[in-house]
Amino acid sequence: MANEPLSLAETRKVATLSRLALTDAQLEEHRHHLGAILNHVRQLQALDLAGVEPMTSPVQSVNRLAEDVPGPTLSNEQLMAMAPHGAAEPPFIRVPKVIGGAESS
Amino acid sequence: MTDAHPTTIADTRSALLDRKVSAVDITRASLAAIDRLNPSLNAATQVFHDAALQRAAQLDARIADRRAAPLPLLGATIALKDNICLDSAYGDARTTCASRTLEHYRSPFTASAVQRLIDAGAIIVAKTNLDEFAMGSSTEHSIFGPTRNPFDRTRVCGGSSGGSACAVAAGMAAAALGSDTGGSIRQPAGWCNLFALKPTYGRVSRYGLVAYASSLDQIGPFARCVADTALLTSAICGHDPADSTSAGLPSPDLTSDLDRPIDKLVLGVPRQARSAANHPAVTAALDAAIKTFSHLGAVVIDIDLPHAEHGIAAYYIIATAEASSNLARFDGIRYGHRAELAPSDDLFDLYARSRAEGLGPEVQRRIMLGTHVLSSGYYDAYYNTALKARRLIKRDFDDAFAGTARAASRPSHACHAVLMPTSPGPAFALGERSSDPMSMYLEDIYTVGVNLAGLPAITIPAGFHRDGASNLPIGLQLIGPALAEGELTRIARMFELATSHSSIRPALA
Numbered sequence: 001m002a003n004e005p006l007s008l009a010e011t012r013k014v015a016t017l018s019r020l021a022l023t024d025a026q027l028e029e030h031r032h033h034l035g036a037i038l039n040h041v042r043q044l045q046a047l048d049l050a051g052v053e054p055m056t057s058p059v060q061s062v063n064r065l066a067e068d069v070p071g072p073t074l075s076n077e078q079l080m081a082m083a084p085h086g087a088a089e090p091p092f093i094r095v096p097k098v099i100g101g102a103e104s105s
Numbered sequence: 106m107t108d109a110h111p112t113t114i115a116d117t118r119s120a121l122l123d124r125k126v127s128a129v130d131i132t133r134a135s136l137a138a139i140d141r142l143n144p145s146l147n148a149a150t151q152v153f154h155d156a157a158l159q160r161a162a163q164l165d166a167r168i169a170d171r172r173a174a175p176l177p178l179l180g181a182t183i184a185l186k187d188n189i190c191l192d193s194a195y196g197d198a199r200t201t202c203a204s205r206t207l208e209h210y211r212s213p214f215t216a217s218a219v220q221r222l223i224d225a226g227a228i229i230v231a232k233t234n235l236d237e238f239a240m241g242s243s244t245e246h247s248i249f250g251p252t253r254n255p256f257d258r259t260r261v262c263g264g265s266s267g268g269s270a271c272a273v274a275a276g277m278a279a280a281a282l283g284s285d286t287g288g289s290i291r292q293p294a295g296w297c298n299l300f301a302l303k304p305t306y307g308r309v310s311r312y313g314l315v316a317y318a319s320s321l322d323q324i325g326p327f328a329r330c331v332a333d334t335a336l337l338t339s340a341i342c343g344h345d346p347a348d349s350t351s352a353g354l355p356s357p358d359l360t361s362d363l364d365r366p367i368d369k370l371v372l373g374v375p376r377q378a379r380s381a382a383n384h385p386a387v388t389a390a391l392d393a394a395i396k397t398f399s400h401l402g403a404v405v406i407d408i409d410l411p412h413a414e415h416g417i418a419a420y421y422i423i424a425t426a427e428a429s430s431n432l433a434r435f436d437g438i439r440y441g442h443r444a445e446l447a448p449s450d451d452l453f454d455l456y457a458r459s460r461a462e463g464l465g466p467e468v469q470r471r472i473m474l475g476t477h478v479l480s481s482g483y484y485d486a487y488y489n490t491a492l493k494a495r496r497l498i499k500r501d502f503d504d505a506f507a508g509t510a511r512a513a514s515r516p517s518h519a520c521h522a523v524l525m526p527t528s529p530g531p532a533f534a535l536g537e538r539s540s541d542p543m544s545m546y547l548e549d550i551y552t553v554g555v556n557l558a559g560l561p562a563i564t565i566p567a568g569f570h571r572d573g574a575s576n577l578p579i580g581l582q583l584i585g586p587a588l589a590e591g592e593l594t595r596i597a598r599m600f601e602l603a604t605s606h607s608s609i610r611p612a613l614a
Contacts, residue, residue, distance in 0.1 A: 006477070018429065018476045019436070020469055021457035030470055036543045037474060041418040044490045047497070054492030055499060057320040058306040058559020058587075059350055066346070078213045084443035093438060098452045 005038040006031050114279055114333045118179040118226075121168055128161035128168070128180045128228065135182040135230050139277045142613060147252045148262075148271035149231035150187055150203070156196030157182075157230045164226060176226030178340055181333075183222055184278040186269045187232040188239050189324065190216045190313035195229065202315050203247035204237045206441040206463030216313020217348070218282065218324045218341040225340045230278050233268030237465045238432065239289055239317045241265045242548045245539050246467045253535070254296060255611035257575035260532040263293030266327070270297040273327045274611055280337055281327040286317050287420050288527075288552025290325045291564040295527035295580020298566045298609060300334045300597060301327045305587045306559030307352035310345030318427035319350070321420075321556040330607065331598040334563065335359035338590055352588075359594050366599050367592060372398055372583075373408035373505045373520035378551070384530035386570035390579040391526055394567050397603050398524070406518055410501040413554055415494050417546055420553035422478050422491035429475030432468070435460060470542065499558035506586040522596055523584040526551050527564045531577035551582070561585050563593045566606040576609070 006014075011031040015022050022030070080088045087093050112120070120126045136154055143149045164180060167173045185191060191198040193211030200212040215223070223229065236246040244252040244267025254262040255275040262271045266283025270293035273281045283290040285303040294301030302325045309324045316322060326337035336359075343356035374395060379388060395405045437443040437459025444458035464472070478487035503509075508519035528548055538545040555562045567581040585593045601607055 010477075011473075014473045014477045014480070016457075017480060018469075018472045019433075019453070019456040019460050020464075020473070021454070021461040022469070026461075026466075026469075029466070030473055033470055033542050034474055034477070037421060037546070038477075040543060040546075041422055041487065041491070044415055044418050044422075044494050045486075047412075047415065047490075047494055049490065049493040049497075052493040052496050054489055055496040056492060057350070058499070058557075059352070064349065074213055079439075082210070082213070082440040084437060084441065087438060087443055095438060096446055096451050096455055 006035050113330055114178060114181045114336055117181065117279065118175070118177070121180045122175055124168070128164040129158060131180045132157050132161040132182060132228055132230065135278055138275070139231055142275050142277060145253065145258060146255055146271050146275055147250055148233055148268040148275065148277060149184065150201065150234050150249050150268065151199060151232040153196035153198065153230060157228050160228050164228070177336065178222060179226035181222075181227040181280060182230045182278045183227045184231045184233045184269055184272040184281040185219060185229060186235050186266045186281070186283045188235055188284060188315040189219060189282060190214060190315070191219060191229060191232065198232065200315065201248070202238045203235050203249055204464065204468070205248050206435050206459075208248065208442070210440055212313070214313065216324070217310035217345045219313065221341050221343070222282070222337070231272065233266070233272050233281060235268055236265035237468050238315065239265040239284055239286055240428070240467050240471050242288070242292060242545050243533075243538065244268060244293070245535065246465055248465070251535055254532050255613060256298065256577055257532065260534055260575070260577070263296040263528075263532060265289040267293045269327050270294050270299055270301070273297070273299055273329060275613055276610070279328075280333055282324055282341070283327060284314055284317075284322055284324050285556065286321045287424060287556050288549045290327065291527050291552050291562060291580070291582055292548065294327050294564045296532040296578055298578035298607065299327050299329060300331055300563065300565055300607065301325060302334050302338050302563045302590065302593070303555060303561060304338060304342060304590060305352070305561040307350050308342045308354075308561070308588070308590070310348040310351050312345055312347035316431040318424040319431060320427060321424055331594055331601045332360065332363060334597070335363050335594045338594070342590070354588070357591060359591050362591065363594060363598050365595060366401070367521055367595055370398070370401070370403035370596065371518045371520050372403055372405045372522055372524045374405060374524050375408050375410040375413065377410050377413045378525035380529060380550070382529050382547075383526065384570065386531060386568065387526045387529060387579055390568035390581060391524070394524065394581050394600065397600060401599055401603055404518060405524070406520070408505045408517065408520065408523065410505070410554070412494065412497040412501050416498055416554045416557065417550055419491040419494040419498065419557060420549065421474065421546055422487050423495060423557070425471040425475030426479050426488050427475065429472045429479065432464070432472055435463060437463070467542065495557045498554050502554070502558050502560060502584070521585065521592055522589070525582060525584070527580035527582045528552070531570045531572070531579055555584055560587060561590050561593055563597050565597050565600055568606055569609070
């Protein structure tokens, strides 16, 4: 459908890829707004882009090598202090089981 | 005294060195203005009463020690957009990005640009409100609620750096830092009658700026006059080994040459700047500015930016694609909000529920859009196409600066700068656009091209729209070639001297 670039099933897939657990009502609202945005950006299809190189950054990327010397760094205590309540069991981070779930099937 | 900083940063510094005032006095006045005005404006999200006064006392001690070299930003009170890291050792500062996920985040370090200001003698007085993760054009998408426009409290002050603009316009601080990914410095500055500069990409270190779209983000200053803008820009620019995209260039001195007008100034006004969507007051301000510059001896020519109309489309693909990657780090593990889980929940549930609870709807929407345009089967149609359009948008500007416009029917002048509106209209009412994201995105039509091309731009106060009892500021921007911050501030200075718009302050109770 011309005015519906994104179906609810596609919206749900994008939410899964984005790691967002959303309700059906939230998905429907996002689908509506994302559709309007995707309709707008379709105008780019009309451009003649033959021979145009993609521009990923305004600056020419150059590989700058750092001197191989130790510099200041954050301590394990500082990093662990940032972990959310219930996650930090210094020096470890607690996570739920890794096997199973929405993406493993 | 209703304004904590009636003078420029340079005047404050002179008064301090002459011992006419102390840094503690200056800081107290700033904090008093915040305490008085912030309840109704909601510009500041954290105020550093004790830390700022301690810092001021240190500076006073330094001034008393005549062996110490005088610092360039001595006593400048600064408000920081709250997506810029400040070490939590300073007043137990949080770096929240106005997001639930970072509501309690304490940064273990200070952003390089902020450290440069502190080293130059500045005093950080507050953190300011923003659209969550800098994603928005109104400072309404914030866990702290909206910031109000000091010129009309029923209106937004723009965004996403709305709190920084409001704080400076209301006299809560001498100046502020914001970040500009698609106009987030220039648009709120325009709506709050301020000068503000988005530097050339790579000029200012992004180390310590929470990343939204890494190939577009730049930190820049807000100020009430061009001299302060030049002073702050000079202070924050410069190479930083901690940012791999930082230009390997020394800090420029934009202040010493500031009052020297540009000889044989040529300004280009794009045909696209006269969009039918413009508010009449914006077009009127543009015409008045053209007249002013012509009286100053400038040659003002019509130019064409034929791909500018595709800016919004290219921007919202590229920015959200980068955002979807940058914001993947908010996963409930290393930092940020972590959802309460049931025993049967697994790692995927931890990620997806923490993110759904911690990130607001506009941020979710941009992550989803970016994920979609990068996903298998859509990458070429959206992302790669947008990157090619980006190159064409940059070429349009290159042609204007080189005088080689392809579509020109006659030989064209090389422009020192492009002059165009900052926004198509004045500030809109609170809530007016928040239910329709696309209409909000279209507010950025004049600003996004600069970020896509990586160019510097300065917004200048250029007039007002009288609406009932309100006087709503209109901003225009001057866009220059890469690294032309010096020329841009000199052109802005010519305009500032020839007009009185920037001297008008909001009437604050």
